[in-house]
Amino acid sequence: SSGINAEYGEAISGDFALIKAYKADEAGNLIFRQSANNFNQPMATAGKITIAEVEEVVPLGAIAPEDVHVPCIYVQRVLKCTGHQKRIEKLTVLKEETGSKALSDSPRDRIIKRAALEFQDGMFANLGIGIPMMAANYISGITVTLQSENGILGLGPFPRSGSEDPDLINAGKKITAFVPNDGC
Numbered sequence: 001s002s003g004i005n006a007e008y009g010e011a012i013s014g015d016f017a018l019i020k021a022y023k024a025d026e027a028g029n030l031i032f033r034q035s036a037n038n039f040n041q042p043m044a045t046a047g048k049i050t051i052a053e054v055e056e057v058v059p060l061g062a063i064a065p066e067d068v069h070v071p072c073i074y075v076q077r078v079l080k081c082t083g084h085q086k087r088i089e090k091l092t093v094l095k096e097e098t099g100s101k102a103l104s105d106s107p108r109d110r111i112i113k114r115a116a117l118e119f120q121d122g123m124f125a126n127l128g129i130g131i132p133m134m135a136a137n138y139i140s141g142i143t144v145t146l147q148s149e150n151g152i153l154g155l156g157p158f159p160r161s162g163s164e165d166p167d168l169i170n171a172g173k174k175i176t177a178f179v180p181n182d183g184c
Helices: 034-046 107-116 131-138
Strands: 014-025 047-058 077-080 124-127 145-148
Touching: 014 034, 034 047, 107 131, 124 131
Parallel strands: 014 047, 047 077, 124 145
Antiparallel strands: none
């Protein structure tokens, strides 16, 4: 015992958990793509009955055990979606000529640009929703590893037009890019 008095609350649970997964096997083991792994995984374990909508159902054994994000014991129903179209809720892309998102000279945009100047080479930073997240679009000439509140390690700027991935969104629900980094 640490000797610290603490009060613990009960975990959130619901009658149903409705989640979206990338792939399931015939037993109901699930895997997610990109940032969809963040909140779907805990929600799948919080429902008395979990219903997963998936893009693909594969034979048992096609998903390696180490790749399973949610084991089948938590999943009661799997629905394969047909004709599913992934929509991008908030599409924002970099402008080709500048490589950055064009911002106005509003106070908010000046704050974003100024926040980006605070990053130093080799830094790791966890960005909050809103203005901090937007600063990722103005980092240049240095290597900074950014983490989004929704779990993306290697958060990058907005993608260039044509390279958008609807499964890769930041915590503000905007499409983002992934920046691989060997700094870890």
